[in-house]
Each structure stands twice: as C-alpha cells, then as structure tokens.
Amino acid sequence: MSDFYEKMLKNGTGRKVLQSVGLPTPVELTRYTGQAVFFHGNILIGASKNATLLNQLSKTLLDAKATTFFPANSKYANHIKRALEHHGQTPIQTNCEKGAVSEKFDALVFDATGFEKTKDLKELYNFFSPVIKSLNSNGRILILGKPHMASTSAEQAACMRSLEGFSRSLAKEIGKKGATAQVIYVEDGAEHLSSSAIRFVLSPKSAYVDGQVINVSKADKEISIDWRRPLANKTALVTGGSRGIGESIASVLARDGAKVYVLDIEATKADLEKVAKEIGGVALVGDITAKETPEMIADAVKQNGGLDIIVHNAGITRDKTIGNMPEHFWDMTIDINLSSEETINEYLLENNVLNEGGRIVCVSSMNGIAGQVGQSNYATSKAGVIGYVEYMAKQLAKKKITINAVAPGFIETAMTDAIPFMTREVGRRMNSMSQGGKPVDVAETIAFFSAPDSNGVNGNVIRVCGQCLIGA
Ligand SMILES: NC(=O)c1ccc[n+]([C@@H]2O[C@H](COP(=O)([O-])OP(=O)(O)OC[C@H]3O[C@@H](n4cnc5c(N)ncnc54)[C@H](O)[C@@H]3O)[C@@H](O)[C@H]2O)c1
Incomplete structure (x- = not known):
C-alpha cells in the first residue's frame, strides 16, 4: 500500500470512510522483524489416521513459542497427543465441537498424509468448520499431504490433489484478515526434510505468500542449522x-x-x-x-x-x-x-x-x-x-x-x-x-x-x- 490510500487506512476515520463506500480496508500484515522464535501463539493440530508428519511438525515447533492444542473430538486424538509428546510438546486437549470453541488460534494445522479414500476428506470439514472463525488475524492454515502422483491408488491421488482446492478456498475466505493458507506436499522418505517449509509457512516471513503449494522431495540427510542465521559462511x-x-x-x-x-x-x-x-x-x-x-x-x-x-x-x-x-x-x-x-x-x-x-x-x-x-x-x-x-x-x-x-x-x-x-x-x-x-x-x-x-x-x-x- 502507498500514498493517499495508505494514509486513509491508517487513520480510524479514514478507514470508516473507505468501509462505508465499500472500498477494501486490508489488515496490516505482520512481517518478520528478527524475532527469537519463528512462531508465537496457539496452534491447533489435527490429523488423519496414519498421519506421517506429526513427529517432524512437533520437532520443528521446539524452536517456536507455541502452545499446542488438539481436538478432543478427533477420532485420532490419542495418536495426535502421543506424536506431539514424542518431541517435547505438552499438547492441550480442547473442545472443538461447533459452537463450543473457547480458544483463539494463531495457526490451524492438519496432517492429511494418511488420507486414502475420498470419504476421508470429510475430516477436513470436521476439523476446520468449527474452528475457522477462531483463527486470529495474520493467522496461518497449513495442510500437510503427499504428492498426488506418488499415490498408490486413484482415490488417494484424488484426495491429495483435493487439498489444493480446499486450502485455496480457505485462503480466499480468511485473506481479508491477513491470514494465509498453504499446502505442503512431502514425498514419502522426505519427512525429515520438511522443517524449513513448515517453519516458513508458519512464520511472518510468508506474510504475502497465500494459497500456495510447496513440494518437499527426497534429497540428502537432514541439515541442522541455526534458522536465525541459516546462511552463515555462505x-x-x-x-x-x-x-x-x-x-x-x-x-x-x-x-x-x-x-x-x-x-x-x-x-x-x-x-x-x-x-x-x-x-x-x-x-x-x-x-x-x-x-x-x-x-x-x-x-x-x-x-x-x-x-x-x-x-x-x-x-x-x-x-x-x-x-x-x-x-x-x-x-x-x-x-x-x-x-x-x-x-x-x-x-x-x-x-x-x-x-x-x-x-x-x-x-x-x-x-x-x-x-x-x-x-x-x-x-x-x-x-x-x-x-x-x-x-x-x-x-x-x-x-x-x-x-x-x-x-x-x-x-x-x-x-x-x-x-x-x-x-x-x-x-x-x-x-x-x-x-x-x-x-x-x-x-x-x-x-x-x-x-x-x-x-x-x-x-x-x-x-x-x-x-x-x-x-x-
Ligand atoms: N515489482 C513487481 O511488482 C514485480 C512483479 C513480478 C516480477 N518482478 C520481477 O522482479 C525482478 C525485480 O523487479 P523490480 O521491481 O525490483 O525491478 P527494478 O526495475 O526496480 O530492478 C531491476 C534491476 O535489474 C537491473 N538490470 C536490468 N537489466 C540488467 C542487465 N542487463 N544486467 C544487470 N542488471 C540489470 C536494473 O538495473 C535494476 O536495478 C524482475 O525480474 C521483475 O521482472 C517484479
């Protein structure tokens, strides 16, 4: 934003004038300013059966200041809890039934890597529908999946490709509050290489990246770095x-x-x-x-x-x-x-x-x-x-x-x-x-x-x- 329009947006009365004539009044995006952690806030984590990325997600969050929650009403609540605990999280069980959600969240993450049948897609509705209105401005939605062309059945390929349409639609629904939604597809055997993408998506560094897909594929070993100075000696x-x-x-x-x-x-x-x-x-x-x-x-x-x-x-x-x-x-x-x-x-x-x-x-x-x-x-x-x-x-x-x-x-x-x-x-x-x-x-x-x-x-x-x- 710049010039006159930006000045109007920054002024309370100016904003109201713009709103009253139906002009867009975008939220100021939170950008990275050298924070000690890449993510700070409440994160709700859901998953399908046989989800494969919870461990890596949990490990990545060790560098964040995240309070992790999981939905009490999920069929896989115990699985999510155990996986998060495995890497040092102490997740809190919370009621995520429609109308009963009391928390506000800064990120909603769903590990859909275990989807196999198109009926499994209902889990996206079950997870996101009750909580989407509880996402804070500048919040993040992240959906984890596998590349659809590496699927073992046509039905699974359909499920994985569906994640793009779903997340892009959510991105359009939450964009006005400066919140974003993305998908990360992680190839089997590349789970250990997914941290940099997870960190980027959840952090303010991706403030203007929205409705995107990131693919993580097999490469070498996991490289451990200080993410605050990742390019030292480069x-x-x-x-x-x-x-x-x-x-x-x-x-x-x-x-x-x-x-x-x-x-x-x-x-x-x-x-x-x-x-x-x-x-x-x-x-x-x-x-x-x-x-x-x-x-x-x-x-x-x-x-x-x-x-x-x-x-x-x-x-x-x-x-x-x-x-x-x-x-x-x-x-x-x-x-x-x-x-x-x-x-x-x-x-x-x-x-x-x-x-x-x-x-x-x-x-x-x-x-x-x-x-x-x-x-x-x-x-x-x-x-x-x-x-x-x-x-x-x-x-x-x-x-x-x-x-x-x-x-x-x-x-x-x-x-x-x-x-x-x-x-x-x-x-x-x-x-x-x-x-x-x-x-x-x-x-x-x-x-x-x-x-x-x-x-x-x-x-x-x-x-x-x-x-x-x-x-x-
Ligand atoms: N600004 C946008 O909205 C936007 C959108 C999409 C893509 N891009 C792309 O992003 C890049 C940077 O865009 P920008 O907006 O900063 O443009 P800019 O014109 O401000 O900067 C481009 C720079 O490239 C240099 N350059 C041009 N020809 C060169 C040459 N032959 N050898 C060496 N340097 C040369 C110019 O001197 C200039 O400093 C470009 O590739 C542009 O196409 C910009």
Whole structure:
C-alpha cells in the first residue's frame, strides 16, 4: 500500500470512510522483524489416521513459542497427543465441537498424509468448520499431504490433489484478515526434510505468500542449522541488486549471514555501491547479457571459495502489444530475463563455481503464469523461467544443488509506482489480501529457498502475490 490510500487506512476515520463506500480496508500484515522464535501463539493440530508428519511438525515447533492444542473430538486424538509428546510438546486437549470453541488460534494445522479414500476428506470439514472463525488475524492454515502422483491408488491421488482446492478456498475466505493458507506436499522418505517449509509457512516471513503449494522431495540427510542465521559462511550473488526487489533480497540474505555480491549495470553504480556498503557486501558492475560477465562473476567470488547461492533477479519490461512491438523490445526482454540466466548458470556449473549444496533461485512473475496484454515478450520470458527451473531441478539434484523460482504478483516498487493510478489500484487490490506486497516478501521466500535445510525443496515455483485472483 502507498500514498493517499495508505494514509486513509491508517487513520480510524479514514478507514470508516473507505468501509462505508465499500472500498477494501486490508489488515496490516505482520512481517518478520528478527524475532527469537519463528512462531508465537496457539496452534491447533489435527490429523488423519496414519498421519506421517506429526513427529517432524512437533520437532520443528521446539524452536517456536507455541502452545499446542488438539481436538478432543478427533477420532485420532490419542495418536495426535502421543506424536506431539514424542518431541517435547505438552499438547492441550480442547473442545472443538461447533459452537463450543473457547480458544483463539494463531495457526490451524492438519496432517492429511494418511488420507486414502475420498470419504476421508470429510475430516477436513470436521476439523476446520468449527474452528475457522477462531483463527486470529495474520493467522496461518497449513495442510500437510503427499504428492498426488506418488499415490498408490486413484482415490488417494484424488484426495491429495483435493487439498489444493480446499486450502485455496480457505485462503480466499480468511485473506481479508491477513491470514494465509498453504499446502505442503512431502514425498514419502522426505519427512525429515520438511522443517524449513513448515517453519516458513508458519512464520511472518510468508506474510504475502497465500494459497500456495510447496513440494518437499527426497534429497540428502537432514541439515541442522541455526534458522536465525541459516546462511552463515555462505556466499551469494544477487543480480539487479541496486534497487527494488534485488536490494531487498541482498539485505535479507546478508541478515541471514551470507556474504553478498550485488551485480547491476554501470548506470546504477552509485546505488549499487551504497547497497553493498550497507550490507557489508561487494558491488559488481556488469551487464548480465555481456559475454564476459559469467567469468567476471567467477573471478570475483573465487576468493570466497566459490558461490553457494545465485539469485537471478535482474529483469526488465518493454511493453507493447505484439503487433506494435519493435524487434529489439522482444530481443532485449528475452535476453535479460531468460537467456542470460541460462548462460551464467551453465558457465558457473561447468567451471564448478557453484558449490555442492548450491542454491539457484530465479525470479519469474505472475504475468508469466497468467499472461498480460502488452507483455507477450515479458510473459514469454517469465514462463520460460518456470520451464527452465522445472527441467533443471532433476538435473541439478544429482549434484545436490537446488533450483526454484518465485513469481511475484503486485509488489510495491519504483516499477509499480510508475503505473497510472487506476490501473495500479486495480493491480494492488485484486488479491485475497486486498493489498500489494513488499519487496521483502519476495526476499523472504528467496531466503527460504536458499537455506541449507531446504535441500528437499527443489523445482518449486512459489507465487508471492497475496493469492492474486488472476492466473493459477
Ligand atoms: N515489482 C513487481 O511488482 C514485480 C512483479 C513480478 C516480477 N518482478 C520481477 O522482479 C525482478 C525485480 O523487479 P523490480 O521491481 O525490483 O525491478 P527494478 O526495475 O526496480 O530492478 C531491476 C534491476 O535489474 C537491473 N538490470 C536490468 N537489466 C540488467 C542487465 N542487463 N544486467 C544487470 N542488471 C540489470 C536494473 O538495473 C535494476 O536495478 C524482475 O525480474 C521483475 O521482472 C517484479
């Protein structure tokens, strides 16, 4: 949010005026400010029979300040209680029958990994219907499942895929109070790798991530880290790091402990150096489309023992409807937003500049998913990024490297400030949260992908869009 509208929202009378004329009055989202715990509050946990993630969930919550509850009326109450106790929780049994719920909750988590038959889906209704109104603003809903294509029957596949439709609908019902709903699918045998995703979803770091699906797949061993400084001793490079989203990515990665190289074009040199100075990083002036840039990056990071994280953030728009688009608009956009990423990665991989356990994160866009008038070049490039990430994930897994993408929606930057008022207002409000996101929301998602304990998070595309109503 910005300008006049934001001022009105922050003022009690202004809010009432906006409400009275039927305009959206979004809740201010709670974002991460370096809290000692990733989650603080009441969490209600439900589960199906044979749920497989309760132990890992319980273990993950040891780093939170959570009071855990389980529904007394659940068929599997004893199973939930035992699993939570196994990892040091002291869960409280609470009456969750309709009309009898006395607690307020900051998170509702349901482990649906044991669903086999479509009749099991009724458990979603039984768990969520009585308690959904007791979810606090800025609350979290998390549903845990297994990837549907790894199911052992068609009926189970239907159940698992159902979780997406269910959680996306809940996200739309609770978005107005700044609350979010997501699904995490965890492959059999990858349960021990699910903590980083659980932590991200439950924390304020995912404030503007809504209605999304995160897949956790089998990888190596569980990597234990200090989640408050997960990138200690890591070296990262952020392209387009002089301003906007890139600047925020650089500062969040530095906050998380990484030595950060920020790269941008000559024209941005003063801003780039300022960013580098502020985060104790290094400024690299270069054009990502230039032939010499991959080698320049490799030379620069050599003294730090190579690169652990590369974030391909630099991007441009050159908008025109296809019939009016000059050829160089097409060429530049594809080159900067897509081809140069491939060229740089190829060089870094071939020359072993990207270390084992490396992380590649690409920045796509919601318009790459939904398409946009006047952006055939941009949407082509950003959809290409998604295809590239999905294909490369399998190749890179062999080298213990992950590759993922974020697809931002409407993020408040200099780029979006330049959009005419009415178009900007529509773009900003057309999501479940009725507001634009901040660069830090994209940056936090990238930091989650970059963390060493996200080694099971590979080939994902997460939209950071407050569940934008267009696209997926
Ligand atoms: N702002 C949004 O709402 C939004 C939405 C979806 C996707 N994105 C994507 O997020 C990324 C960052 O967006 P932003 O809003 O911060 O944009 P921005 O224009 O503020 O920043 C982009 C940066 O990339 C740099 N850059 C451009 N061409 C380059 C080149 N050839 N070599 C090196 N650097 C180059 C620019 O100098 C600039 O500093 C882009 O990839 C953009 O497409 C933004």
